[in-house]
Amino acid sequence: MSAEANIRTLTIDEVDISARADETILEAAREHNIDIPTLCHLEGLSEVGACRLCLVEVKGARRLLPACVTRVEEGMEVTTHSAKIDRYRQMVLELFFAERNHVCSVCVANGHCELQSLALRLGMTHVELPYQYPQLPVDASHPRFTVDHNRCVLCTRCVRVCGEVEGANTWGVMGRGAQSLVITDLKEPWGESETCTSCGKCVQVCPTGALFEKNRAGTKTAKHPEFLPYLRIMREGEQR
Amino acid sequence: MNVEELQQIAAAVEGERAQYEYEVNVCMGTSCLAQHSDRIREAIEKEAAGCGKKCRARRTGCMGPCAAGPMVLVEPAGIRYGHVLETDAKEIAESLGRKPVARLDPQLGSYFEGQHFRVLENVGHIDPENVEEYIARGGYEALVKALTEMTPAQVIEQIAKSGLRGRGGGGYPTGLKWDTVAKVKGAQKYVICNGDEGDPGAFMDRSVLESDPQRVIEGMAIAAYAIGATKGYIYVRAEYPLAVQRLTVAIQQARRRGFLGNGICETTFSFDVDIRLGAGAFVCGEETALIASIEGKRGTPRPRPPYPAVSGLWGAPTLINNVETFANVAPVIRKGGEWFASMGTARSKGTKVFALTGKIERTGLVEVPMGMTLRQIIFGIGGGVPDGHKFKAVQTGGPSGGCLPEEHLDLSISYDALITAGSMMGSGGMIVMDDTSCMVSVARFFMEFCMTESCGKCVPCRAGTVQMYELLTKICQGEATRRDLEKLEELCEVVGATSLCGLGQTAPNPVLSTLRYFRHEYLAHIDEKRCPAGVCEIGDARRLAHDAARTEVHA
Numbered sequence: 069m070s071a072e073a074n075i076r077t078l079t080i081d082e083v084d085i086s087a088r089a090d091e092t093i094l095e096a097a098r099e100h101n102i103d104i105p106t107l108c109h110l111e112g113l114s115e116v117g118a119c120r121l122c123l124v125e126v127k128g129a130r131r132l133l134p135a136c137v138t139r140v141e142e143g144m145e146v147t148t149h150s151a152k153i154d155r156y157r158q159m160v161l162e163l164f165f166a167e168r169n170h171v172c173s174v175c176v177a178n179g180h181c182e183l184q185s186l187a188l189r190l191g192m193t194h195v196e197l198p199y200q201y202p203q204l205p206v207d208a209s210h211p212r213f214t215v216d217h218n219r220c221v222l223c224t225r226c227v228r229v230c231g232e233v234e235g236a237n238t239w240g241v242m243g244r245g246a247q248s249l250v251i252t253d254l255k256e257p258w259g260e261s262e263t264c265t266s267c268g269k270c271v272q273v274c275p276t277g278a279l280f281e282k283n284r285a286g287t288k289t290a291k292h293p294e295f296l297p298y299l300r301i302m303r304e305g306e307q308r
Numbered sequence: 309m310n311v312e313e314l315q316q317i318a319a320a321v322e323g324e325r326a327q328y329e330y331e332v333n334v335c336m337g338t339s340c341l342a343q344h345s346d347r348i349r350e351a352i353e354k355e356a357a358g359c360g361k362k363c364r365a366r367r368t369g370c371m372g373p374c375a376a377g378p379m380v381l382v383e384p385a386g387i388r389y390g391h392v393l394e395t396d397a398k399e400i401a402e403s404l405g406r407k408p409v410a411r412l413d414p415q416l417g418s419y420f421e422g423q424h425f426r427v428l429e430n431v432g433h434i435d436p437e438n439v440e441e442y443i444a445r446g447g448y449e450a451l452v453k454a455l456t457e458m459t460p461a462q463v464i465e466q467i468a469k470s471g472l473r474g475r476g477g478g479g480y481p482t483g484l485k486w487d488t489v490a491k492v493k494g495a496q497k498y499v500i501c502n503g504d505e506g507d508p509g510a511f512m513d514r515s516v517l518e519s520d521p522q523r524v525i526e527g528m529a530i531a532a533y534a535i536g537a538t539k540g541y542i543y544v545r546a547e548y549p550l551a552v553q554r555l556t557v558a559i560q561q562a563r564r565r566g567f568l569g570n571g572i573c574e575t576t577f578s579f580d581v582d583i584r585l586g587a588g589a590f591v592c593g594e595e596t597a598l599i600a601s602i603e604g605k606r607g608t609p610r611p612r613p614p615y616p617a618v619s620g621l622w623g624a625p626t627l628i629n630n631v632e633t634f635a636n637v638a639p640v641i642r643k644g645g646e647w648f649a650s651m652g653t654a655r656s657k658g659t660k661v662f663a664l665t666g667k668i669e670r671t672g673l674v675e676v677p678m679g680m681t682l683r684q685i686i687f688g689i690g691g692g693v694p695d696g697h698k699f700k701a702v703q704t705g706g707p708s709g710g711c712l713p714e715e716h717l718d719l720s721i722s723y724d725a726l727i728t729a730g731s732m733m734g735s736g737g738m739i740v741m742d743d744t745s746c747m748v749s750v751a752r753f754f755m756e757f758c759m760t761e762s763c764g765k766c767v768p769c770r771a772g773t774v775q776m777y778e779l780l781t782k783i784c785q786g787e788a789t790r791r792d793l794e795k796l797e798e799l800c801e802v803v804g805a806t807s808l809c810g811l812g813q814t815a816p817n818p819v820l821s822t823l824r825y826f827r828h829e830y831l832a833h834i835d836e837k838r839c840p841a842g843v844c845e846i847g848d849a850r851r852l853a854h855d856a857a858r859t860e861v862h863a
Contacts, residue, residue: 117611118766120806131813132805137611159802163771196795197775222764241606241764244589246774248764 078144093135093146094122104148105157105186107164108223109136110273112296114232116224120160121186124148132156158192166197167246168204169218170276176216177277180290183221184276202246209259212282213271215250220278222248226270233299238264250278309566309573311452314443321444329362330404331383333432337370337518338511338550344394345378351397352380361404369519371432372423375671376414381432390414418688419670424651426659427635428675431519436554439561442522448567450641454530455573458641463534464490467637469645471657476502476593476630477708477734478810479656479723485627488617489535492625497537499528499579500621500628502598503544503551506590507706508757510737512661513631515673517544517551520635521558525581527634529567530641532579535627540581543598547588555583590707590761594809595620595628597763608763609809630735632661652678656722660733666703666740669694676721683717686740697742701825705734707754707761708814710821711747730821732814746843747826748833752780754818762811769812772803776819783830786837786846793834797823 074089080097087096092115097104107119115136123132127145132153135146147153164170164183172178204217227239227250238261242251252258271279273293280289325331334340334349349365356363371379376390380400389400389412396412403409425431434441442448454463468483489497501524505513517524528540544552559581562568570578584602591597592607599621601607620626636658640648649657656678662685665671669691676685682702686692693699701711710731712719719725723733741750759773779796782788800816800823807813823830832838837846845853 115611116765117808120766120768120808123806134611134808156802156806159798160767160806163767163775166775167767167771198778200771200774221767222770243764244591245760245762245764246770248770 076140076142076144078140078142078146080146081148087140089140091140093124093126093133093138093140093144096140097135097146097148102148104135105190106136107182107186107221107275108225110225110229110293110296112233112293112300113225113228113273116228119164119221119223121157123153123156125150125153154190157190161187161190161192162195162197164221165192165195166199168200168202168220175219175277176280176284176289177219177291181277182275200246204249207252207258208282209257210261210264210266211259212266213258213268213279214282215252215258215279216277217249218278219276220250221276222250223275224250225273225275226250226279229269229273229296233296234265234267234269236263236265236267239270309448309452310456311449314448314452317440318444321440327362328364330356330364332356332363332365332400332404333368333371333381333383334365335369335371335377335379335381335432336367336436337374337377337515339374340370340378341550343378345392347394348378348380348392348397351394352400355398355401356404359401361401363401363404367435367437368433369431369436370515370673372428372674373414373416373419373670373672375669376416379414379432380412382408388414388416390416416670417691419672419674419691420689422676422680422684422688423674424659424677425675426639427516427523427632427661428519428673429639430523431515434520436519436521437557437561439522439558439565439567442520443565446642447522447638448526448565450638451526451529451533451567452573454533454641455575455577460490460534460536463530463641466640466645467534470640470648471645471652471655472633472636472640472648473656473723474630475632475636475660475735477705477732479733482629482633485617485629486531486534488615489537489625489627492618494625496539496624497535498621498624498626499532499535499537499540500595500598500602500616500626501528501540501542501631501634502593502595502628503542503548503631504586504590504593504598505548505631505735506545506588506593506761507708507735507737508754509663509665509703509739510706510735511663512673512736514548514551515663516631516635516661517548518554521551521555522562523638524555524631524634525558525562525568527637528581529572529579530637531627531629531634533577535625537627538578538580540579541584541602541621542581543584543586543592543602545588546585552583552585559583589763590757591763591809591811594811597809598628599626606763608765609811611808632736653720653722653725655724660721660736662736662738664690664738664740666738667693667697667742667745668740678722679720681718681720682712685721685738686717690740693740693742697744699740700743700745701741701747701750703731703739703741703750703818704737705732705817706737707757708732708810708817709734709737710817711741711750711825712821713825730817730824732817744841744843746784746839746841747822747829748780748783748839749841749843751819751822752777752784755780755815758811758815762815766806766808766812768803768806769808769815772799772807772812773815775799776803776816780819783833784839784844784846785850786833786839786844788834790834793830 353365
């Protein structure tokens, strides 16, 4: 197949763009500086389509489609922002905030939190849904890191980075529904985990203040997940 | 195995039957067995032998009218007895060849009128743990026919011609699904039977698996031949121990008779089936979650596409159908697609099995032609609402479906008509409610179910169902405002539109359908602080109930 045959042309928000056939709507949009909000997506990790913030309208599709897992198709007409989608995104964000104890002013990630920035970007002024205030534990048994389940959005980035990149598979998910919890090993204290390599990748990819490094506050709590795409390219280079 | 051998086996079964003058069939379904129908069977056999009658008492599958259980069917006279006790055995044995025992008449009235048995054709007539009896009723004829006389394409053609649609709830055309999987290239393909029936009030698949397991295996083998698969899995809930046990026996017997294994029916076709037990998660009825569960992973759904037809179990093309769908396959092959399509409505063919429960005179398993009205099922077969109460609504489709009021009683059952009316076919649960049911509480019940069964992967379902449940609780307690109702409707829209899988997408349906038909009940709770059905405890009533509970604790 020639190189041209692998190119698809489509419109996103009425802008004509071209993309490789194996690209997702999200990748194509970001290459052309079209903004689609995401939370569970992180470049360098597999997609789960769980946060539902990247839902877009595709003409002819019965439902809204997650941009992070939907491949581009020839002649596709994608709308990333409309009154309806924006309303849905705000409500989904509200659901995130109300679900656990997201109180920005007393959070270690205040100012460096992806959930907080999303709320700002999408113009969320308040949360009308009642907060659930679940009683969730904080595990500070690890010498360097802490997991605070009150701030967790269950995006499973930590689970994915630990399995896919570090290969330790320390993190997992237990329980179901609102009782879901990310856990280390078989719910052993993080500090006692025998599989954890203390590499800290999970902390760097965590979008909120759920995973953080000890003895850091304020500006020092910024996360640096940028290493991931580079790491992936380097590794793929090695394999070749 | 070929046609002649099948006939020999059938002749042997008939020969054995001919030795007996009477046959007493005792139901060994879960609900009858729970009332010791196994002991009843032994007692009847002993008593019959005692009074010198040539009689055998057989174990059979569920006969349908579960509310009248334990059920006994006396052949050849065709007399049914209900509510049989062990102590009745002597009387039944003595009555053989004489006047039936009037006292044990199950009072079934018009229960069997209008019912049409295709999926349940063997139910009550064969021993579910005896493959030979299945063969004597025409079993495995279809598999032999498909393997020796038809090409895979011809099998798919017949299924497509039959107009059979997925019986698990979605109603996807079965022929189209088979054709898709057949066309996808892959060295290894799989057939999966979805037996993860989890809707509250539904027990169709359980009854089929318990009463006629060979039928499902035959359907799977034909499907495997059609799409080119060599391996199959039956995914059953661990809460169905009897179904699992009977399936295990059935698979062993099918292997022994050469219907499973290598070189089936002297052809090069090989196929084998294994059982996988579900650990009791409703979401595992969703196909991608079910596949993850079989793979040994956490049972959570993933976005589609890719569909399982392209990338399913371990990335291989996978055909996944419901128990009842597979149970419909053998007759289609035996009698042809046109025969199957001769019954039903324009776009919904054949019959549908329903589990009739709730406030109804005759609870049980029924099979009716598509196109029958709800009124015929509920008032004809089911005998209407008991104790002089008034019919209020019927819930179909489980937590994904909705409640239909009296004005929809004359609705003809079909996939499309039910969706238009705001409910859905679902797997076949049919719960009847009378004037003592509060529709807000019903919606709240189903929302609680979805909330606890949500897998927790996507946020609209995980957190949205919790919020909706709390709003419904608030309404039930008479503490809600009009603004709360608005918020509830908004949540319904968002959760339905943004959830990842079918569970979350359909979770608002019970709320939406009750809001559509019973909005006045919601408003009575909100504006008048009153529950029209008198179910919800509001205001003083709630305080009193609360105090009473307290006193009890202290006393």
